Amino acid sequence: MKAYTLEPDGTAYRLSLDDRPMPEPGPGQVRVKVHAASLNYRDLIALQNKAGRKVGGRVPVSDGAGVISAVGPDVSGWTVGDRVAGCFFQTWESGRFDLAHHKSDLGGNVDGMLAEEVLLRAGGVVKIPDYLSFEEAACLPCAAVTAWYSLVTRGGIKAGDTVLTLGTGGVSVFAIQFAIALGAKVISTSSSDEKLDRARALGASEVINYKTHPAWSEEVWRLTGSRGVDHVVEVGGPKTLGQSLLSVAAGGHVALIGVLTGFGPPSDSLFPAVARNVAINGIYVGSRADFEAMNEFLNRTKIRPVIDRVFEFGDAPAAFEHLASARHFGKVVVRVGA
Secondary structure, eight states: OEEEEEEEETTEEEEEEEEOOOOOOOTTEEEEEEEEEEEOHHHHHHHHTSSOOOOTTOOOOSEEEEEEEEEOTTOOSOOTTOEEEEOSBTTOOSSSOOGGGGGGBBTTTBOOSOBSEEEEEGGGEEEOOTTSOHHHHTTIIIIIHHHHIIIIIITOOOTTOEEEEESSSHHHHHHHHHHHHTTOEEEEEESOHHHHHHHHHHTOSEEEETTTOSSHHHHHHHHTTSSOEEEEEEOSOTTTHHHHHTTEEEEEEEEEOOOTTOSSOOSSOSHHHHHTTOEEEEOOOOOHHHHHHHHHHHHHHOOOOOEEEEEEGGGHHHHHHHHHHTOOSSEEEEEOOO
16 A cells, blocks of 8 residues: 655755555554545644654654554444544544643654555544545645534633634634534634635625734734634744734633744743733644544534645645645645545
8 A cells, every 4th residue: 555754855845756555454443545635734844853853764744534454453433444534643533632642643743644555553543424534524624623622622612702813724614614503703814805705705704814914913903803812722832922912802812823933932922811811722632532522413414624735645745835825725635535
């Protein structure tokens, strides 16, 4: 079977498509024939070595969906042919996060999903909603669970709340969809008026072009009648956190998720978080239980992931290039198998 691996290339990595023996599941494992995988900014960080992580020889990509093709000894509850997706953290099944779960992150410390067949823990897969295609289901494990965990599990979102989303990548687009379905209002930001029109089409009630309005918190303040938003889905990092803190309402919630602007310290004062009694939650995806709760919600609402473009397996490097271009709206997907 074929799999991509990350191979050293100067100071970064390159994708190498290799032949590998068919893996056989051991105790507590299932083998999954991957039908589709989706990319996240984290995968680009690994490829470009932006975090200095040693991932040479690793199969990349955390997100994928397919069918169980073999079941290991002592595994119950799963059968060959079940439609499943892998969980980002293979060992975080429920409850409070533990640092030990970092050792089980797909595409990081363990092989990921950009392969024709993968081995996963039996407790590290979930059934995917029947109404979704494999390409759509492949978008769920990181971006969708992150948005869900941010707004629902940690944020306690309720109808009538206002949510601010930054940009139009996978997490932000899922956050728009979830917030609207839960009865909240959404303000979306982007540097592209075309993308903002698409955000409106998804249900965002207000939009802000942050190139036109560099101090976009002032627009948020104006649009909310000088109150601020209840939730900020903060995917930017150090260079956007200051504006996010100036956008959140007193007693509001900031879900600190991404590092799109780097890994350094914040470029602005954190004092607004103190002055407004703001809750800041660090978010790193979510547990298997969160994934399952989200899937129940998806089955009720029939929300469909927004896919920007689907690439074939042999064109996976082009998929990474498309993600790096930042031209996408929603998810970038690689179709692995028929």
